[in-house]
Structure formats: C-alpha cells, structure tokens
Amino acid sequence: METSAKNLSRRNFLKLTGLTGAALSLGFYSTAKAKEGSIVSTDTANNLGIELNAWITIDTTGKVTIVNHRSEMGQGSYQAVPQIIAEELEVDLNDVNIVFGVGNNAKYGNQITGGSSTVRGIYKKLLKLSATAREMLKLAASNKLGVPISELYAENGFIIHKASGKKLGYGELVEAASKLEPPKDVALKHPKDYKILRKPLPRQDTPLKVNGKAIFGIDKKLPGMLYAVVERNPRFLGKVKSFDDTAARAIPGVKHVLKVQMNVFSHKREGVAVVADNLWSAMQGRKALKVEWDDAGFEHHSTEQLYSKMRDQLKEEPISFKTKGNFKNVMEKETRKLEAIYETPYESHSCIEPVNCIANVTGDRVEIWGPIQGPDWIQSDISTQLGIPLENVTVNMTFLGGGFGRKAFTDYPHEAVMISKEIKTPVQVVWTREDDMTQGPFRPGMVYQCKAALTDDGRIRGFETKMAGQNMDHQNPGANKGSYNSSVTEGFLETYFNSLPHYNFGDVPLESPVPVMWWRSVYSSTNAFAFESFMDELAISVNKDALEFRRQHIWDERYHELISKLEQVSGWKSKSKNSGYGVAITECFSSIVGEVVKVSKKADGKLKIDKVWAVMDCGWYVNPDTIRAQVEGSIIMALGAAIKHETHFKDGKAVERNFDTYKLPRITDTPEIEVHIMENDEKAGGVGEPALPPFAPALTNAIFDLTGKRIRTLPFTLEEV
Amino acid sequence: MASITLKINDKNITIDADPKMPLLWAIRDLIGLTGTKYGCGIAQCGACTVHLEGNPVRSCSIPVSAASNKNITTIEGLSEDNSHPVQQAWIQEQVPQCGYCQSGQIMAATALLKRNPNPADKDIDSAMQGHLCRCGTYPRIRKAIKTASQLMNQKASAK
Numbered sequence: 001m002e003t004s005a006k007n008l009s010r011r012n013f014l015k016l017t018g019l020t021g022a023a024l025s026l027g028f029y030s031t032a033k034a035k036e037g038s039i040v041s042t043d044t045a046n047n048l049g050i051e052l053n054a055w056i057t058i059d060t061t062g063k064v065t066i067v068n069h070r071s072e073m074g075q076g077s078y079q080a081v082p083q084i085i086a087e088e089l090e091v092d093l094n095d096v097n098i099v100f101g102v103g104n105n106a107k108y109g110n111q112i113t114g115g116s117s118t119v120r121g122i123y124k125k126l127l128k129l130s131a132t133a134r135e136m137l138k139l140a141a142s143n144k145l146g147v148p149i150s151e152l153y154a155e156n157g158f159i160i161h162k163a164s165g166k167k168l169g170y171g172e173l174v175e176a177a178s179k180l181e182p183p184k185d186v187a188l189k190h191p192k193d194y195k196i197l198r199k200p201l202p203r204q205d206t207p208l209k210v211n212g213k214a215i216f217g218i219d220k221k222l223p224g225m226l227y228a229v230v231e232r233n234p235r236f237l238g239k240v241k242s243f244d245d246t247a248a249r250a251i252p253g254v255k256h257v258l259k260v261q262m263n264v265f266s267h268k269r270e271g272v273a274v275v276a277d278n279l280w281s282a283m284q285g286r287k288a289l290k291v292e293w294d295d296a297g298f299e300h301h302s303t304e305q306l307y308s309k310m311r312d313q314l315k316e317e318p319i320s321f322k323t324k325g326n327f328k329n330v331m332e333k334e335t336r337k338l339e340a341i342y343e344t345p346y347e348s349h350s351c352i353e354p355v356n357c358i359a360n361v362t363g364d365r366v367e368i369w370g371p372i373q374g375p376d377w378i379q380s381d382i383s384t385q386l387g388i389p390l391e392n393v394t395v396n397m398t399f400l401g402g403g404f405g406r407k408a409f410t411d412y413p414h415e416a417v418m419i420s421k422e423i424k425t426p427v428q429v430v431w432t433r434e435d436d437m438t439q440g441p442f443r444p445g446m447v448y449q450c451k452a453a454l455t456d457d458g459r460i461r462g463f464e465t466k467m468a469g470q471n472m473d474h475q476n477p478g479a480n481k482g483s484y485n486s487s488v489t490e491g492f493l494e495t496y497f498n499s500l501p502h503y504n505f506g507d508v509p510l511e512s513p514v515p516v517m518w519w520r521s522v523y524s525s526t527n528a529f530a531f532e533s534f535m536d537e538l539a540i541s542v543n544k545d546a547l548e549f550r551r552q553h554i555w556d557e558r559y560h561e562l563i564s565k566l567e568q569v570s571g572w573k574s575k576s577k578n579s580g581y582g583v584a585i586t587e588c589f590s591s592i593v594g595e596v597v598k599v600s601k602k603a604d605g606k607l608k609i610d611k612v613w614a615v616m617d618c619g620w621y622v623n624p625d626t627i628r629a630q631v632e633g634s635i636i637m638a639l640g641a642a643i644k645h646e647t648h649f650k651d652g653k654a655v656e657r658n659f660d661t662y663k664l665p666r667i668t669d670t671p672e673i674e675v676h677i678m679e680n681d682e683k684a685g686g687v688g689e690p691a692l693p694p695f696a697p698a699l700t701n702a703i704f705d706l707t708g709k710r711i712r713t714l715p716f717t718l719e720e721v
Numbered sequence: 722m723a724s725i726t727l728k729i730n731d732k733n734i735t736i737d738a739d740p741k742m743p744l745l746w747a748i749r750d751l752i753g754l755t756g757t758k759y760g761c762g763i764a765q766c767g768a769c770t771v772h773l774e775g776n777p778v779r780s781c782s783i784p785v786s787a788a789s790n791k792n793i794t795t796i797e798g799l800s801e802d803n804s805h806p807v808q809q810a811w812i813q814e815q816v817p818q819c820g821y822c823q824s825g826q827i828m829a830a831t832a833l834l835k836r837n838p839n840p841a842d843k844d845i846d847s848a849m850q851g852h853l854c855r856c857g858t859y860p861r862i863r864k865a866i867k868t869a870s871q872l873m874n875q876k877a878s879a880k
C-alpha cells in the first residue's frame with residue numbers, strides 16, 4: 001500500500017487501516033483471547049446495558065460490564081475490582097467488559113488511588129453488591145419460571161433451576177431484576193468456596209499491554225486537538241517577568257504562545273506555553289522562546305541548606321503526636337541508651353510515562369482525559385477553581401504509565417484546563433522528562449533522630465523518634481503550620497505501641513518551597529529506614545539476634561507467625577558464613593511485610609545483593625500473582641531510592657533532569673526476589689506499597705552484618721561501602 | 722519540511738515532516754501508531770525502541786530522515802493478535818504492570834532472541850539493561866525471555 005498523506009493524522013491513519021473512529025473512542029479489543037470484551041472505555045457504562053448498581057451493567061444479550069472506579073497504574077485494580085465482583089456475581093471473568101469509571105465521588109465514593117486502598121477500602125461492599133445483584137437476577141428468574149428462589153442457583157452468567165435443568169441467561173433477566181427491590185443481608189461465600197478470588201488469574205489488561213493497544217494518557221487523541229509544552233520557571237516560587245515569542249511563533253505548526261499559571265498547593269507556578277499542531281513543533285517552539293524570570297523575594301535553596309536546617313531543627317522540641325508513659329524520665333534513669341540520626345533523600349517519582357493531560361473547555365463545561373490517580377479530586381478541584389458546577393466537569397481516566405503518587409496531584413490537569421480555556425481548543429499538555437523530573441512534587445527529604453533506653457536484660461523501655469522534614473499538609477492554602485504530622489509513626493509495627501512502655505513520636509516540620517507529594521508508601525518509605533535500622537542497632541547493642549529481639553517486643557500472634565515464616569524461608573538459622581543477612585519488618589496501609597536481604601562480596605571485594613526474601617501479610621486478598629508482582633516491584637523501587645538515585649537542589653532548582661543523572665534501577669541491579677504470602681482470616685490490607693519500606697533497612701542491616709559498617713544516610717552506592 | 726516515505730510494518734507511508742523530527746514523533750503523531758512510547762528523549766530508557774532493518778534502535782534519537790525507505794517494525798507490527806512468541810511469553814509470565822515500557826522491552830527481547838535464540842542470564846541482562854521499568858518487572862522479563870526462547874525453539878522444531 002502506498003499512501004501519500006500530508007501530516008497524516010491519527011484519524012486518517014485509522015481510516016486507512018480499516019479502524020473506525022468509534023473503535024478508537026470505545027477502545028480496543030483483546031484479540032489474543034478472541035473475545036468480544038475487554039473494552040477499555042472512558043465512557044460511562046450507561047450505554048452498555050441496564051445498570052444493576054454503580055459497578056455492574058448487563059445488556060439484554062447477557063454481556064456484563066464491570067466498572068473499575070479506580071485508576072490502573074500497574075498495581076492491578078483493573079483486575080482486582082472485576083475479580084471481586086465476578087466471584088459473587090457468578091460470571092466468567094474472561095467474558096466481562098471492563099470500563100474505567102469517570103470521576104464521580106457520589107457514585108463510587110473516594111476514587112483517589114492511593115494508600116493501597118482500592119481493595120482494602122471497598123472489598124466488603126463490592127462482594128455484597130455483587131451478591132445482591134445475583135440475588136436480584138435469581139428473584140427475577142423465580143418470578144419468570146414460577147419456582148421458589150431456593151431451587152435456583154447462579155453459575156457462569158445463568159440462573160439455573162436444579163430440578164428441571166431450565167436455565168435463563170442474565171440478559172433475559174436483567175430488565176426485570178433491575179426493577180426489583182434489592183434484598184438486604186445477602187449471604188457471602190466462605191473464602192474456601194472461592195472459584196475466582198485468591199486464584200493467580202492472568203490480568204485482563206495484559207493482552208492490551210503487549211501489542212501497543214492499551215491507551216495511556218499520552219496516547220489519547222481528540223479530534224482537532226492541539227499539543228502544548230510549557231517552559232515553567234525552574235524555581236518553584238519564581239514568576240515570568242517577560243517573554244519574547246517571535247522566534248517560537250515562526251516555527252511551522254506553532255499556533256499559540258501564552259503565559260500560564262497552575263496551582264501547586266498554595267503557590268502559582270508560572271510558565272509560558274507553546275501550543276502547536278504536533279508535539280515536536282511545540283517542543284521546537286519552546287526551544288526558540290526567550291523568557292525572563294522574576295526570581296526575587298525568595299530563598300534559592302540547596303540540598304545542603306535544606307538538610308542543615310533539618311539537622312538544626314532536631315534540637316527543637318517536636319510537635320508531639322503519639323506518646324505513652326514518660327520517655328524523658330526513662331532516659332534520665334536508664335543507663336543503657338542509644339541514639340542515632342538517619343537521613344533519607346528527596347526523590348522524583350519518575351513514572352516512565354511523564355505527566356500529561358488533555359483538557360477541553362467549552363463555555364462552562366470541562367472535559368479531561370489523562371493518566372489520573374484522583375479523578376473525583378480533580379473534578380471537585382476544577383469545579384472550585386473555575387467556579388462551575390461539579391457536574392459540568394467530566395474527568396476520564398486512561399491507563400497510567402506509572403503513578404506512584406505523582407499522578408494523584410491536581411497541578412497538571414489544572415494547567416491543561418487553563419490553556420484550553422484560553423485557546424478555546426482541546427489541548428494535550430505533555431511534560432518532557434526534564435519537566436517531569438525537575439518540577440516535582442517530590443518525595444520529601446527527611447532527617448530522623450531516634451533515641452532509646454534499654455533494660456539490663458535487653459528490652460526496650462523507652463523509644464523516641466523525632467522527624468524533621470516537610471509535612472505535606474502544610475503546603476495547602478490556609479494550612480496550620482503548627483499542626484503535627486501524624487504520619488511520623490507510619491511504618492512502625494502497631495503491636496509495638498502495646499508492648500513498649502514509654503514512647504514519644506513527634507516532628508519538627510521543615511517549611512520549604514519544594515513541593516512534596518506522596519511517593520509509593522509515602523512516609524513509611526523513609527520512616528522505616530530510621531525505625532528498622534535503629535531496631536537493628538538496639539539488638540546489636542544488647543547482643544541479641546535481630547529476629548529474637550523483635551520477638552521479645554511482640555505480643556500479637558499474627559506478627560509472630562510472620563517472623564517464623566520469614567525465619568524459615570530465608571534460612572535465617574543456617575546463614576552462610578561469608579554472607580551478611582539483614583532483616584526489617586514494617587507495617588504500612590494495614591499490611592505487615594518482613595524482608596530479609598542477603599549480601600556478599602564479589603571477587604573484587606565489592607558488595608553485591610544476592611537475594612531478597614519477602615513475606616507479605618495483607619490478610620484477605622484477591623490475586624496472589626498480583627501480590628507477588630507488587631512485592632517484586634516495590635523492592636526494586638526501594639532499591640533505587642536506597643542505592644541508585646536522589647534529587648538534589650542547587651540555586652533553587654532541581655539538579656537531576658533526566659535518566660542519565662537520575663539513575664533508576666536497571667535489570668542488572670535486580671537481585672533474586674522470593675515472595676511468600678501469609679494465609680489467614682484477617683481483614684484486607686494494602687498490596688501496592690507495603691513491601692517497599694522494609695527493603696532499605698534490611699539491606700543496610702545486612703551490610704552491617706557482613707562488614708560492620710553502619711549506613712545511616714541514603715542513598716549510598718554498593719561500590720563505596 | 723520534506724516528503725519522506727517510511728516502510729513501517731510492511732506498509733509504505735509517505736509523510737510530510739521536518740527531516741530533523743525524531744522518528745518517534747513521526748511514528749506516534751504523524752502516523753498514529755502510539756504503541757511506541759516517549760520516556761526520556763535521550764536514549765536512556767528504551768521505551769521508544771523499534772526495529773530498523775531488524776536492529777533495535779531508539780526512535781527518540783534518530784531523525785526521521787535517517788529512517789527513510791528503511792524497514793521499520795513497531796510493536797504493532799510484531800503481531801496484531803499477540804501470536805508472536807515473545808508476546809505469548811509476556812502473557813504467560815504476566816510481565817506488565819503499568820505496561821508503558823513494555824513495547825520497548827518486547828522489541829529489545831525480540832531482537833535479542835533473533836540473534837541469540839538461547840540467551841544465557843548474562844546475555845539477557847546485557848541486552849535488556851538499556852530498558853527502564855519503574856514498576857520493576859525485571860525478574861519477570863528475565864523469565865519471559867527464557868520462556869519465549871523455549872516457545873521459539875518448539876516452533877522451530879515443529880516445522
């Protein structure tokens with residue numbers, strides 16, 4: 001086929017290749033499974049059949065559509081939400097359509113995909129509403145067949161009459177069922193009867209992610225859409241003084257150049273947007289811009305200044321948060337005491353899909369498409385910013401090329417809306433890698449001071465952690481800067497709050513212009529390095545085995561079981577002589593994770609990580625393979641922040657701009673990882689994040705075990721140890 | 722601007738583009754094949770990897786003019802029905818999480834297996850080390866390449 005096309009648009013290309021516009025807007029099909037389903041849609045499910053409830057729609061042919069109301073950024077909600085629903089609804093997961101819900105807090109509840117909350121936050125409700133929908137279908141069948149409901153059962157999309165073998169498909173029943181009063185108190189299955197839940201079923205989005213068909217935010221196109229890139233002030237509080245766009249406008253394809261402001265917490269970030277009919281032209285136009293910045297009136301901070309401030313602040317009294325007993329008194333009385341300072345770096349999220357967003361503002365209506373972690377938050381934020389009714393703002397989710405907390409923030413959709421509003425055209429704003437890495441928000445850098453007093457028989461009598469670092473809440477407009485950071489205990493085992501007789505957790509907040517935001521496992525990702533390094537130091541100070549020392553302070557059987565499992569799978573009792581072993585156990589988003597890291601020396605004397613064992617106790621769970629994948633991924637992300645990368649600041653700007661200097665872990669950095677999952681009847685905990693916090697302290701504890709060197713500052717390199 | 726013909730996934734498509742435009746943007750925005758991804762723009766992450774005359778290249782760092790009249794294969798050209806053994810292996814081992822980098826990973830793995838049908842662990846690491854995955858799917862990428870190698874060998878011996 002020979003085609004000559006001047007600036008061949010996507011739309012034309014699709015015509016040429018036989019795909020229609022409808023196929024594009026409705027999504028794509030998983031041909032690998034030769035099934036009709038797996039529609040990835042940003043539309044609501046309303047036109048796909050009769051809605052039995054907010055999550056379940058069935059059409060008259062029996063096609064079931066399940067809404068995933070949370071974002072899919074790799075963690076597996078696209079699989080987990082339907083896998084929960086299919087169990088009680090009695091449908092084959094491979095036969096259902098899965099669609100993304102639009103931002104709608106009233107309908108779906110909180111949609112902010114953070115805190116590893118998707119499953120643990122709503123699984124009981126989803127099980128119940130799925131079972132309720134199934135009972136409504138059974139009742140409709142009972143009415144139609146004239147037989148008692150007790151003689152019917154549901155299986156694979158049908159209601160079946162046991163005695164006669166008569167069966168009615170869900171499609172034949174859905175209309176009648178939708179008019180029935182939903183029954184109350186339906187019985188739920190016992191986990192031992194699960195057919196779909198707790199099985200390592202392949203993810204429904206995998207086929208779309210091996211042939212280029214999954215549509216991420218950056219891939220989404222709208223008819224007539226323009227592309228924008230923005231030259232933002234590299235200093236977070238800086239302004240645009242003036243700009244010369246003569247050369248930029250001369251670049252072929254450039255349509256508009258305009259000043260733009262976006263809200264970053266209580267600040268307005270200023271930049272100059274270049275809008276063109278393709279992204280490359282917009283980038284060329286941006287290069288040709290001449291912008292003069294106004295950088296007066298605020299401090300141009302550096303990493304050294306930020307950390308020296310935090311270290312100084314540790315001398316101040318913390319804003320108290322959680323205390324028990326009288327820690328000060330204990331410290332005065334006891335003779336065995338220990339104190340240590342731990343430091344963790346600022347980090348970039350660095351999703352491989354950089355931040356991007358499409359906005360289309362028409363009059364007093366706004367429609368947004370993008371890789372978005374908080375569609376309902378963005379809906380309410382835009383509604384407030386523009387002073388328009390909530391229902392006038394539609395926020396559509398695409399697949400996310402990574403999220404990790406970065407894409408939960410409202411800045412980039414706000415900026416896209418401001419540009420579209422000004423140019424009255426749908427526009428996609430794409431952040432280059434350099435924009436994404438230097439503009440933040442970042443994981444906050446932290447300095448911790450830990451103190452403890454021990455009894456003569458080697459038990460902790462008093463424990464204190466003081467945290468210096470930014471409180472994310474203090475960035476919000478009108479925030480009370482005197483408020484404490486309740487996240488200072490995140491990562492600490494809940495059981496210790498019962499067993500430790502005296503403790504004190506508090507923070508001394510750093511106020512800084514660096515915008516900071518949730519980074520996978522949030523404060524646990526840094527707190528745990530302090531807590532679990534210090535636990536190791538305490539154990540060593542009283543000549544106790546690291547696992548035994550923890551056991552002495554644990555009163556709860558659930559934690560003991562995890563420790564025993566970890567001890568067994570890692571071969572803790574038969575450690576090899578020439579290796580170092582380190583352990584860390586943390587609690588994050590209602591899940592407990594223990595990890596053991598084994599290190600040894602290579603022939604050249606340099607350190608290497610041989611293996612990581614992880615035991616995850618997340619209670620009730622959906623899919624063991626997803627858990628294993630999340631644990632593996634969390635450990636590798638933790639490895640990056642421990643030994644590979646850090647964001648520095650100099651003269652008020654972020655230093656690392658791309659992957660040549662901000663070195664993410666690569667396949668060559670990846671150790672063998674063995675994952676185990678605890679089986680119990682506990683409530684569901686988080687899965688996407690809790691395996692991240694224990695890795696760094698387990699690693700540095702292992703290095704101490706091998707070399708006697710204590711590492712208290714991250715990141716470091718294995719070569720320098 | 723220049724008229725440039727690209728032989729992409731066995732189709733000839735002529736576009737009107739700035740010859741200096743990176744091949745990546747021509748593929749994504751002018752031709753409309755969005756399976757090839759932007760990640761860094763400086764050949765550090767591998768998300769934009771396509772085959773140029775069968776070799777894996779970083780399309781973000783090659784001007785479109787340099788690809789003129791050469792055979793280009795993108796992820797969409799591997800197979801539309803996921804029948805390629807590397808795609809099959811990626812599904813079998815459940816490699817993708819967010820999936821964004823996987824087009825590049827798969828194109829690199831395909832090129833590796835073409836020149837080395839039975840790669841050892843170190844061959845896999847060295848062929849794949851230019852490809853970043855923030856989700857950390859590396860352990861599964863290692864496994865999937867071994868699986869793909871087996872699938873390809875089975876296919877070859879069945880012929």
